Amino acid sequence: MSASRVWTIARLELTQRLRSPGWYILLGVFALVLLIVTVLALMAFSFTPTAGSGAYSVIVMLVLLLVMLISPTLSGSSINGDREAATLASLQITLASTGDIMVGKLLAAIITGSAFLLVAVPFLVVSMLVGSVRPDVLLVSLLVLAAEIVIVAAIGVGWSGLVARPLFSVANSYLVVAALCLGTLLIFGLAGSVFRTDVEVRNRPWDAQGAPICDSWETHTVQQPRFDYVWGFLAANPFVVLADATPTTLSSFGYPNDMFGSVKLSVRTAQLPPQVQDYDACLQGEYTQQPSPKEILASTTPSWFVGLAIQIMIAGGLFAGAWARTRTPARRLPPGTRIA
Amino acid sequence: MDALSEGGIHVADLSRSFGAVQAVRGASFAAAPGRVTGLVGPNGAGKTTLLLMLASLLAPDRGSIRIGGVDPVTDPSGARRVLGWMPDALGAWPALTVHESVVTTARLHDFDRGRAATRAEELLELVGLRDLAAIPAKVLSRGQKQKLGLARALVHDPQVLLLDEPASGLDPEARVQLRVLLRRLAEQGRTVLISSHVLSELEEVVDDTVFLVAGTVVDAPAVQARAWRIRILSAGPVDEDGTASPPPAGLDPRRSVAAALGVAPESLGIDRGDVLAVFTDERDAAAGLARLIGQGVAVSAFAPAQSELEQAFLSLGDAPHDGGSIR
Numbered sequence: 001m002s003a004s005r006v007w008t009i010a011r012l013e014l015t016q017r018l019r020s021p022g023w024y025i026l027l028g029v030f031a032l033v034l035l036i037v038t039v040l041a042l043m044a045f046s047f048t049p050t051a052g053s054g055a056y057s058v059i060v061m062l063v064l065l066l067v068m069l070i071s072p073t074l075s076g077s078s079i080n081g082d083r084e085a086a087t088l089a090s091l092q093i094t095l096a097s098t099g100d101i102m103v104g105k106l107l108a109a110i111i112t113g114s115a116f117l118l119v120a121v122p123f124l125v126v127s128m129l130v131g132s133v134r135p136d137v138l139l140v141s142l143l144v145l146a147a148e149i150v151i152v153a154a155i156g157v158g159w160s161g162l163v164a165r166p167l168f169s170v171a172n173s174y175l176v177v178a179a180l181c182l183g184t185l186l187i188f189g190l191a192g193s194v195f196r197t198d199v200e201v202r203n204r205p206w207d208a209q210g211a212p213i214c215d216s217w218e219t220h221t222v223q224q225p226r227f228d229y230v231w232g233f234l235a236a237n238p239f240v241v242l243a244d245a246t247p248t249t250l251s252s253f254g255y256p257n258d259m260f261g262s263v264k265l266s267v268r269t270a271q272l273p274p275q276v277q278d279y280d281a282c283l284q285g286e287y288t289q290q291p292s293p294k295e296i297l298a299s300t301t302p303s304w305f306v307g308l309a310i311q312i313m314i315a316g317g318l319f320a321g322a323w324a325r326t327r328t329p330a331r332r333l334p335p336g337t338r339i340a
Numbered sequence: 341m342d343a344l345s346e347g348g349i350h351v352a353d354l355s356r357s358f359g360a361v362q363a364v365r366g367a368s369f370a371a372a373p374g375r376v377t378g379l380v381g382p383n384g385a386g387k388t389t390l391l392l393m394l395a396s397l398l399a400p401d402r403g404s405i406r407i408g409g410v411d412p413v414t415d416p417s418g419a420r421r422v423l424g425w426m427p428d429a430l431g432a433w434p435a436l437t438v439h440e441s442v443v444t445t446a447r448l449h450d451f452d453r454g455r456a457a458t459r460a461e462e463l464l465e466l467v468g469l470r471d472l473a474a475i476p477a478k479v480l481s482r483g484q485k486q487k488l489g490l491a492r493a494l495v496h497d498p499q500v501l502l503l504d505e506p507a508s509g510l511d512p513e514a515r516v517q518l519r520v521l522l523r524r525l526a527e528q529g530r531t532v533l534i535s536s537h538v539l540s541e542l543e544e545v546v547d548d549t550v551f552l553v554a555g556t557v558v559d560a561p562a563v564q565a566r567a568w569r570i571r572i573l574s575a576g577p578v579d580e581d582g583t584a585s586p587p588p589a590g591l592d593p594r595r596s597v598a599a600a601l602g603v604a605p606e607s608l609g610i611d612r613g614d615v616l617a618v619f620t621d622e623r624d625a626a627a628g629l630a631r632l633i634g635q636g637v638a639v640s641a642f643a644p645a646q647s648e649l650e651q652a653f654l655s656l657g658d659a660p661h662d663g664g665s666i667r
Binding site: 002004005008009012015016019020082085086087088089090091092093094095096097328329330331333339 | 358392393395396397398399400412413416417420421425427429430431432433434435436440444445447448449450492
């Protein structure tokens with residue numbers, strides 16, 4: 001692999017993109033949407049002194065959503081589109097190896113996605129300053145967004161090498177993105193409910209006057225979904241990765257300050273196995289047995305790590321498959337492909 | 341040193357199928373350095389598949405290939421250093437200019453920035469695209485795209501050239517230039533393999549011919565009796581400027597030719613005012629011409645009605661009888 005050839009291929013892709021007016025329109029629309037949402041979000045959260053931190057979460061989530069929605073269109077036809085235009089062979093016949101071509105195309109897709117991130121940075125900085133969000137939160141958000149851009153780019157380039165028609169590879173890339181964003185929620189909810197176990201619930205018995213009898217317990221069992229078996233699915237969700245990776249600050253009541261923190265807390269809670277539940281009417285509303293948010297966050301696995309690993313496995317698998325399919329001299333060709 | 345390690349192209353028992361379709365079956369041939377070799381065959385004979393395998397883009401199912409002594413299957417990048425390939429339809433990067441297209445190709449052949457730019461200028465001058473260097477490649481005409489394809493194939497000064505239909509879309513002047521260029525490249529000791537449907541064009545440039553029929557290399561068909569076109573000046577007064585005016589209606593030129601050759605006028609053909617006579621071979625044709633001249637027939641043109649290659653092509657097994665390239 002040669003850095004100069006990789007860069008030549010990436011530049012070739014980027015030059016073609018930079019010279020098409022549609023690209024600038026897309027960036028302009030992206031900026032406009034961000035502007036509108038930033039203004040609205042700051043106004044919407046203005047009832048609380050921490051307006052910015054709520055607005056900030058909304059804007060970061062929106063940037064992630066838009067990047068996930070736009071990237072597959074830009075990278076999802078990079079290899080089969082070249083095949084259809086008969087320009088892939090023009091690259092393969094030179095000294096550029098399959099690796100040079102694959103990495104060059106991936107690099108171009110990453111740089112394209114990063115252009116959107118670059119446009120979003122001013123909006124993120126403004127909402128960070130307005131909402132007195134900590135700079136390390138911004139840094140983490142940017143890193144996670146960048147990682148998601150790389151992953152979606154690899155998924156797009158991967159499908160474009162595996163499927164002959166650009167239309168289908170773009171559609172497949174969208175399906176993977178949808179599977180990560182929505183499918184993970186669905187599977188988490190359904191699979192968690194499929195695995196149920198009996199959990200013991202204890203109550204105080206009640207006497208004839210309607211007062212609890214505080215020296216004995218009544219026990220019965222209920223079936224509880226086991227989300228702790230399937231939390232990995234939820235972890236693979238890009239929005240969960242983003243929320244989980246972001247450092248959380250807790251309010252004086254011990255609860256997370258922003259939306260990221262709330263998402264993080266619920267995802268982490270899903271890791272905990274159901275415990276014996278006591279409803280002690282004699283304690284009058286004190287549930288000291290329940291762990292506090294701080295304890296939950298401290299005792300559970302950081303799931304962004306797991307989520308990114310799952311995403312990297314999916315994207316890496318697709319990318320490696322495309323690499324194998326693009327190798328020359330070609331032994332097997334995807335059905336319906338032409339070489340030149 | 342065996343034959344396989346020498347320069348040029350050596351192909352032995354090459355086969356490749358796509359699913360149930362056997363595109364190339366057991367093809368063997370050699371193309372020598374310093375010569376232009378034509379690859380001729382009907383549509384669907386496997387010419388493009390064969391060229392793709394030679395160009396290191398497609399792996400054969402069976403058989404061996406050597407391009408300038410390198411096996412493109414085991415050492416594709418070694419083969420790409422020595423071969424230049426020009427596909428029948430060049431994929432042009434739509435947003436790049438003509439100059440940038442060549443520079444990009446050169447950069448991918450590890451030329452540094454400066455050398456790539458210099459080389460691009462040289463090549464655009466060579467193929468006659470210098471005036472179009474700054475326009476986007478996508479607005480080029482088909483013939484201009486062919487020229488650009490040739491420039492890109494020549495970027496790294498390859499010793500072996502594989503050209504798939506290089507003349508298609510070229511105007512007559514560009515065809516002549518291409519012919520001169522190919523002859524010059526061959527004289528420099530390069531191996532040139534060229535496939536074309538325009539057989540009369542091919543005949544003027546090739547030294548050797550490989551006939552490919554249904555994926556197999558077949559021997560050149562033996563020269564058979566062929567028709568010759570004979571143009572006779574009209575019996576009437578010749579025009580002042582000496583041009584052969586077609587004979588006036590009612591005066592059949594076949595009669596004078598038939599009389600001179602001693603055959604029945606009905607055995608001769610007539611096509612656009614010219615007489616068509618069949619001779620069994622060149623010797624027979626020469627004798628016939630001598631008789632015509634001896635009898636005082638004013639012969640202004642005497643030539644095979646069909647090019648030799650075309651004749652051979654049409655006598656190939658199940659060749660379609662159109663001879664031309666239809667796309």
